[in-house]
Amino acid sequence: MEKTVRPVPFLDLRAQIRPLRAEFDAAIASVVDQTAFILSDHLTAFERNFAAYCGAKHCIGVDSGTQALHLILRTLGVGPGDEVITVPNTFIATLEAIHYTGARPVLVDVDPDTWLMDPRAAARVLGPRTKAILPVHLFGHPAPMRELQALADQAGAALVEDACQAHGARLAGRRTGALGRAAGFSFYPGKNLGGFGDGGAIVTDDDALAALCRSLRHHGQGAKNIHDHIGYTGRLDSLQAAVLAVKLPHLDRWNAARRVHAAHYRRRLEGAYRMPQVPGGGEAVHHLLPICVPDPERVMARLQAGGISFGRHYPIPVHLQPALAYLGHRPGAFPVAEELCTGIISLPMFAEMSEEMVDAVCDVLL
Numbered sequence: 001m002e003k004t005v006r007p008v009p010f011l012d013l014r015a016q017i018r019p020l021r022a023e024f025d026a027a028i029a030s031v032v033d034q035t036a037f038i039l040s041d042h043l044t045a046f047e048r049n050f051a052a053y054c055g056a057k058h059c060i061g062v063d064s065g066t067q068a069l070h071l072i073l074r075t076l077g078v079g080p081g082d083e084v085i086t087v088p089n090t091f092i093a094t095l096e097a098i099h100y101t102g103a104r105p106v107l108v109d110v111d112p113d114t115w116l117m118d119p120r121a122a123a124r125v126l127g128p129r130t131k132a133i134l135p136v137h138l139f140g141h142p143a144p145m146r147e148l149q150a151l152a153d154q155a156g157a158a159l160v161e162d163a164c165q166a167h168g169a170r171l172a173g174r175r176t177g178a179l180g181r182a183a184g185f186s187f188y189p190g191k192n193l194g195g196f197g198d199g200g201a202i203v204t205d206d207d208a209l210a211a212l213c214r215s216l217r218h219h220g221q222g223a224k225n226i227h228d229h230i231g232y233t234g235r236l237d238s239l240q241a242a243v244l245a246v247k248l249p250h251l252d253r254w255n256a257a258r259r260v261h262a263a264h265y266r267r268r269l270e271g272a273y274r275m276p277q278v279p280g281g282g283e284a285v286h287h288l289l290p291i292c293v294p295d296p297e298r299v300m301a302r303l304q305a306g307g308i309s310f311g312r313h314y315p316i317p318v319h320l321q322p323a324l325a326y327l328g329h330r331p332g333a334f335p336v337a338e339e340l341c342t343g344i345i346s347l348p349m350f351a352e353m354s355e356e357m358v359d360a361v362c363d364v365l366l
């Protein structure tokens with residue numbers, strides 16, 4: 001019976017797009033007919049709706065999640081001589097955003113239970129140069145923001161969310177985007193809310209931060225033809241905004257389906273496989289469904305032979321990437337993150353997958 005669902009893809013975007021195809025076609029046609037490709041009503045409408053969805057005042061659409069994080073940090077005044085605290089087990093983009101500002105990324109190890117930033121480790125590196133703390137809601141699991149906010153307050157630093165994997169996740173009832181000073185989201189196609197290309201957004205309640213990000217993404221323009229700052233070509237384009245506007249009303253339903261699949265995976269695999277715990281008070285959106293194994297090569301070979309696709313997020317911690325060798329960290333610097341990265345495998349996870357598909361993956365693993 002289970003054989004009929006194999007091979008199981010890691011992600012099937014066609015299954016998400018197919019039922020909404022007519023709406024996408026109409027949304028795209030409307031942008032083309034209006035030739036309103038940049039800074040149009042499509043963008044404004046999406047921004048308004050995504051801010052409301054997050055429970056925040058402002059959303060500023062930008063061209064990527066990396067740009068969102070970068071503009072937030074720059075707007076906070078982060079620059080050379082400053083430090084930004086983040087984690088080693090993240091996508092390189094988190095570090096790139098810090099690097100662009102000229103600040104030094106200060107890495108701290110993660111909690112062995114949640115695999116997220118360990119506030120005790122962050123407390124140990126907090127200092128007068130700490131300008132921001134940038135936890136990652138990795139896998140769509142919300143980081144421990146209450147503890148981290150206390151540290152940020154203590155240091156006079158800003159708490160910024162890397163929410164690129166966590167659209168719609170909640171902590172103590174509040175959504176990502178409303179859990180810190182500002183949040184960066186990615187609309188890369190495979191994210192829980194993804195466009196038909198690159199895109200991202202800054203979400204914040206801070207009026208001044210929002211206004212400056214809005215200017216910086218558009219060549220630093222304030223009044224028409226007055227450039228108050230050296231900015232960027234950093235806008236979210238109308239085609240992406242129109243596509244995202246079609247998808248947004250379905251996000252909660254898709255996230256709920258992911259939670260059902262995640263619970264099913266957990267019921268079957270817990271005990272046999274190491275899986276991250278969602279922090280207390282958190283409601284995850286399961287962008288990814290990771291396990292950590294001592295023998296990844298063997299497990300990956302078994303998945304492959306069983307017709308199960310998988311990913312790895314991320315097998316090399318950022319401090320051991322060639323591009324970040326300048327930070328001077330050696331293997332062993334962050335033992336928990338390093339062990340997790342070495343053994344990590346991401347199992348198939350998307351809203352449209354069936355319970356039989358989850359069972360097929362688990363059957364191969366067990």
Ligand SMILES: *Cc1c(COP(=O)(O)O)cnc(C)c1O
Pocket residue numbers: 063064065066067090091093094136138162164165185186187188198199200
């Ligand atoms: C996807 C992602 C980013 C970057 O997003 P882009 O839109 O690709 O620039 C940053 N951080 C994390 C954790 C991500 O998963």
